[in-house]
Amino acid sequence: MVDRVIALDLVITTSIGFISAYSILFNKPDLLDVAMILALIAFLGTVAFTYYIQKKNK
């Protein structure tokens, strides 16, 4: 169960890296805004999922 949260975190982090490489390759630095939003969503998602897993185990 917790492994899936780790995997979700890694997927979002990898997509941030993908967006960064894409913005280098096609010279579109506006896409870095999306990377910032994704970083925010990754943290909030991890916090929410761990909160609910802990609540379920009580």
Added chain:
Amino acid sequence: MIVDLIVGLLAFLGTIFVFLAAIGLMRMPDTYLRLAVTTKAATLGIGLLMIAAAIYSYDLAVTAKVLAIILFILLTAPVSAHLIGRTSYMSGVKLWKNSVMDELAGKYNRSTEELGSESRQNKGHTKT
């Protein structure tokens, strides 16, 4: 010319680190080891890729954005890793059988959900 070389080198190293994080997620034997590999390698890889984008664009606005993203990731990655590790320990995920030490062994009471030193708990029991 030499800027392209530096950008390529940084992006290559960042990609290698993200790739190592993905391999570690697949091949590590334990939740805690997976967590360690994923957090550290992915954070370094993202930082290198972002610095490559900042050097390539040569723009103040993009550099500020990149520095904000790197600072945010450096702040939140350890916090979320700690949360995941704490949750997995408290929900009873077992350590790998070849793990060297478990410093929390015997200090977490699962029925009362109390986390404290063992001696203090014993003292409380003898007092009552």
